[in-house]
Amino acid sequence: MRKLWIGVRDEVEHLRRLAVVFAVPIRLRIVNELYRREMSPKEFFEEFGGGSLSRVAQHFERLEKMGWLRLVHVEGPGGKRRGRAESFYRATELAFCDRATFAALPPSLKIGFAWNTVREIAEQLRAALEVLTAPAQARPSLTATRLLVDREGWARISNRFGETFANQEEEQEDARRRVGHATEKLFRAGSMLVAFELPGGQGLQFGLAEGSYLMVPFPVRVSKVLEDEVCLQILDESNHREISVPLFYKKYGKRFGLSKDAIRRRFEKLLKYGWLKVVGHKTGGRRRGATENFYRATGPALYDEHENGPWANLPDSLAESADWQTFERLSEWAKAAMVDGTVTRNEETCLAWSILYLDEPGWERVVASLEELQAFVTEEQERAAARLEKSGEEPIEMAVALGAFDTPKPPKEH
Secondary structure, three states: OOOHHHHHHHHHHHHHHHHHHHOOHHHHHHHHHHHHOOEOHHHHHHHHEOOOHHHHHHHHHHHHHOOOEEEEEEEOOOHHHOOOOEEEEEEOOOOOOOHHHHHHOOHHHHHHHHHHHHHHHHHHHHHHHHHOOOOOOOOOOOEEEEEEEOHHHHHHHHHHHHHHHHHHHHHHHHHHHHHOOOHHHOEEEEEEEEEEEOOOOOOOOOEEOOOHHHHOOHHHHHHHHHOOHHHHHHHHHHHHOOEOHHHHHHHHHHHHOOOHHHHHHHHHHHHHOOOEEEEEEEEOHHHOOOEEEEEEEEEOOOOOOOOOOOOOOOOHHHHOOHHHHHHHHHHHHHHHHHHHOHHHOOOOOEEEEEEEEEOHHHHHHHHHHHHHHHHHHHHHHHHHHHHHHHHOOOOEEEEEEEEEEEOOOOOOEO
């Protein structure tokens, strides 16, 4: 019997640290921005907002305490600082699940992460196309293709995607070194690296969740699961079978040293944030008149008609553009793969979305790397076809999407 705890016991501290970042949306922006450049709380507040300077400073302190930020240097006092010293920080790492940790998470949580990535790309792409931040000749068209490969080809493509992702981060560092501290010479670019197995008609079938929790930012919802290994275990069990508080307590109560009431509170939290749904009730017998609720994991909120969603109320000029139609086709493939479960079936799945700060040479190298990657994928499909003909192996149908585009600066948070 599968035990999630076995898979993530060495990652629990990392997941708890992720929960700290995800718990407040502005913290995720702080980590992402400071991974790319040094900033002080004052600089961050002036550029991105965050309620008040004191509130932003408190988030910086919390992130430093948890090891997400490190102090780089202190300037002042004097000048515009009016007698106060100003501390500058850099993030120590990006806030994301690595492949090993991601592979061990419950399927519905992985699918939630995956769909949120697609949604983030949609938001950034729509914003870029609406304001036309990149000149037409500098912005490559997005590509989204379906192809057949064998298992060896899947692994080779996945490895090449990982190498390209790492190289793009190096291009960003090279660009930063070329311009020094003059970050205004850098521009924001989004890079998309997507590869997943397309559905074959079988797999996990989730009931899509509904409710007011959809207004809660996805990272906040995730933090409620990652902050507590018991919640992770509940979610994992509910992905594979109906589960109730008494059944979970009987199986795991002693292991986690928790009372039935403590476990019930965790079920209620997961229900509140849309990770569980009630699928049945039982009364009588040992229940002594009480009602025992049974739960299953919900599926991702795969909605595109929400009034605030990036797919809603598109102007005709955007909806009819080649880039948006390509992305919309990719979105439909991704939906089908997520509902069917194929997006979580392979460790080779890649859903990488990065915001990079680049200069012109860095941009040109990133674009060239995507062109090289597209050529590699095409060649690998041809090599896989030859291997499949000899081996008789069942082919794997997959989707590959690549793209890079200049992205506008996000609005301030109030």
